[in-house]
Amino acid sequence: MDDDGEAAAVRSARPREVLRQPAFALFWSAGSLRALGTAISGVAFNVLVVSVLHATTFQISILSALSVVPYLFLGLIIGALMDRRRRQRTLVLTSIGRAIALAAVPVLILTGTLSFWSVAVVTLALGILVLFADSAAQPLLPRIVPRESLVMANARLGQSETVAGTAGPALGGVLLSVLGTPLLFAFDAALTAVSTVLQSRIKVDEPAPAPRAPGRHIGHDIAEGMRYTYRHRTLRPLALSIHTWFLGNSIVTTVFAVFVLRQLELRPWEYGVALAFGGVGGFLGALVAPRLGARLGAGHAIFLARALAVMPWLVLALTPVTATGHGIILVTVIAAAQFVYGLAMGIEDPNDTGYRQSVAPDGIQGRMNSTIRTVNRVVFFFGALLAGLLATTLGYRLTIGVGAAIFAVAALIVVFSPLYSAQHAQRPPEA
Incomplete structure (x- = not known):
């Protein structure tokens, strides 16, 4: 194939803007x-x-x-x-x-x-x-x-x-x-x-779902969805990594506001600025997520996001509790931490969600997604309770350090599993 033909093939393989x-x-x-x-x-x-x-x-x-x-x-x-x-x-x-x-x-x-x-x-x-x-x-x-x-x-x-x-x-x-x-x-x-x-007004081809086989009830459907999710070669480590991430997220988000407002003495407007930087990071992360997913592959992009999530909370865990909340350096550090965390989530979510949507057959999409989402909520609920216990016994800074360590475990689950080398699917999977 000549250079012009190769370039045309690359252009045709590249997904066009979905908003069109x-x-x-x-x-x-x-x-x-x-x-x-x-x-x-x-x-x-x-x-x-x-x-x-x-x-x-x-x-x-x-x-x-x-x-x-x-x-x-x-x-x-x-x-x-x-x-x-x-x-x-x-x-x-x-x-x-x-x-x-x-x-x-x-x-x-x-x-x-x-x-x-x-x-x-x-x-x-x-x-x-x-x-x-x-x-x-x-x-x-x-x-x-x-x-x-x-x-x-x-x-x-x-x-x-x-x-x-x-x-x-x-x-x-x-x-x-x-x-x-x-x-x-x-x-x-x-x-x-x-x-x-x-x-x-959305025009979509949705074939009528297959009827449930005689003798089966909704409990069988739920069990089938859970088995599919946790026995799948790449969806299993993806789900376990997400659950671990949610545990870390529940811990750090539960104590973050109290830590920076009470111990680091940020003013309310400074706290608001820091959160706004998180939103900017999330937007930019989502902006570059498709390109990173295409260039690195699904597994590498998800790992990159998981690894990035460790850094901001590790930095905050090492921030001296004796620091005052009125210095521009402290505000900059906290805003930068929120920016990086938002960036990590912006990169991770499209690649994570897009990958599992692409590899699961249509007939089990609802159960696969609900299995992961429901377990995430359960983990977050108990993680928030754990955060209160940790903050009471260890203090806010060490609790945030525990959260950073849990984020690191979520990244390790990806890198030591078949998910790490997974690519985004280009065609519907076999049912």
Whole structure:
């Protein structure tokens, strides 16, 4: 092959920009609106619970738990259902339900019937609906874009979520002061309604799921999904590495705010700046993730991200606790640490998610994803409790050091497994 022919072959093999594909453009737009609305209404929820309902610390903890409970008790079940249901239809129906739940809040406020328990019901309903939506979206994506474009597609989704998570709270604060709490929830409901319309217009080929064999029930489906995930040559180490990462993440994120605000004495605005740098790192990481995945391969890119995650927390663990929070050097160190951590997550997530979406057959996508996601939530829940115990007995700095060591273990799981040499799949796997 001459040079021109070789260059043409390389260009043809390179995945084209996924936002130019109409189905993904609709999928991405709907997801971006949902992420923005969630970030905006999150501000209103906090104000509603703290300033309007004057909820106690215990009541606030109940609301936080209700947002996680659906994953713990329904994650595996809903994941199995997504392998027996049309996923696009599920996305549309859950978006309708979410719009109704959000619209109920201003109705409760204006009619004077708002109470802690009514907010708790709305929170639980939204948690279940989001679980359905997430369980449908991940296995639907490989039906929307080619397998070789999955990393880029997940990167684009990650970029919009990072922007929404960074800018959404600030925008929510402004809108809250202009519109007030009821109209802000109505605004989020309207955004969700628009995303519903966009999702309904996605053209995707979804064959009818195969009926369950006689004598089988949903428990058999769940067990099959867990066996597939944890017996797969590369998905097993990937899942174990993710679970380990979630344990480290639960520990460091639980104590980070207290450590830098109380012991390192950062001012609140300095803390906010540091978190903003994390968002910038996440955006840039998602921007370069497709190129790194293509150049290094899935396993090497995931390992790189896992290794990067160790560095910022190791640096913070070695930061002297006697340092004051008003020096520009200290603020720079903490902001840089958050930037690197965000960069690592931005690189890892598209390559991680894109790889498992590309290697698993369509008929087990929902169960594979829900198995990993549910175990992650369980690990995070107990990791947060462990963080409190470690911080009490070892102190914040050593606790963060433990988290850094756990991140290192997550990286080692990748490098000493077949996953390390894995490449991104270029064609659908055999069923």
